[in-house]
Amino acid sequence: MNGEPAAGAMDGPGVKAVLFDLDNTLIDTSRAGAEALRKTSELLKSTLALDDQTISIIIDKFKQKLFQESFDPSAGRSIDEVRVGHWQESIQEAVGSCSSPSLAAQCYYLWKNSRLQALHLSPEICDLLRKLRHRYKLLLLTNGETQTQREKVEAVGCEEFFDAIVIGGEHSEQKPFVSIFTLCFNMLEVKAQECVMVGDSLDTDIQGGVNAGVRATVWISRAGGAVPGGSVQPDYTISTVLDLPDILDQLS
Template sequence: MESKSVKAILFDLDNTLIDTRGAGGVAIQKTSELLKTKLGLDDTTICSICDKFKRKLLQECFDSSSGQSLDEVRVRHWEESIIETVGSCSSPSLADECYYVWKNSRLEVLCLSPEVRTLLKQLRSRYKLLLLTNGETQTQREKVESVACEEFFDAIVIGGEHAEQKPCLSIFTLCFNMLEVKAQDCVMVGDSLDTDIQGGFNAGVQATVWIKNEDSAMLDGSVTPDYIIPTVLDLPDVLAQLS
């Protein structure tokens, strides 16, 4: 597992170290059950409400200077999704209930598996490790706290706390400076071709490692990763090749 040339590893968080996609599915299922109990609607209508919420989440551009908290914005996502689907929101508190069931259910499911924890502990004894995750500050900090991963990293960088996020060079330069290493000393590991792999390429890291999930595929025009593995647990094999 040891590599003389690699000094540091930068890890993405979502769907790289933790199964955010799976946790999101559980959270939507729990919220669907709540909606069905409260509104007595059929599965198709409930699914439509949840799909609208997921679209709003993907399109979200949160502005902390707006005077609204992220929680308030996402409660509003649920309220709008219900109104757009059934014409009204029967109870003023229903959107709040939906949001907090969704949010808390997702955080409860998120975790670092014992295998991933062991891997990070082993790697930490040989390399500097940094967690580099895109996303809004509150959301990502809540995930980091929920999965209790701080002990495994020399530094944690949340994209939403900086002027630019992955794949921009500036945030990678910040990471290299924090670890006191050069780009060519580092490996970037993540599941996103657009942010993790492209960002690593832009920054000039020694190697990029793409975690290719079951539903992910290479896109035309995408940057080509140096290594492709199905799970982060296979990373030691890549590091052995780089040594």
């Protein structure tokens, strides 16, 4: 853990609330996603009898489409339909022939359901949240498409630990925009300087916290690496959210 706070991090009022990101902060979405892609690769291999390299190309194309995804709920297609399309296009681009829509749907729902099944809040994190809630107001603030994020919240059963849950896709702006943080402060009836923002993304969680003027930002860096040059500087860096109490004690 980086125990040295950034300049100014120790100044200010006491902490009354903690805002948490969800993916790769409280739950290991990356690991769950990798497991889901492994299972989908096996399905493709058994169905299409393709070599490992071609399967890898399909998977990489799907991951790229997912990363570049721009979902518009007013366009008349559900997120499920859009992502079935990602699989169909990925298979077609890699194989060079049109794949069956039913296979693309099989791939999508296997990937989706396998990922949800692999997500969980560890007993240690559940215990952490219960203890923190005795001292602070807790809010879950996650970016992403509404259905997808709500399904994750339901899958891991985290509603009981938070005073409020805010899904970015349900609002006009997501992290790092100030408007969604202001909404959170108002919901909890606290000031920005009474809040700590905790998350794994420098671009959304930490930058958003800085933009909104929170008391302190805490970056979860599982790899334990230094903050990249040119990036926003978090007040604290820890490798796991389980180290958060030490920082909150310093701030109190």
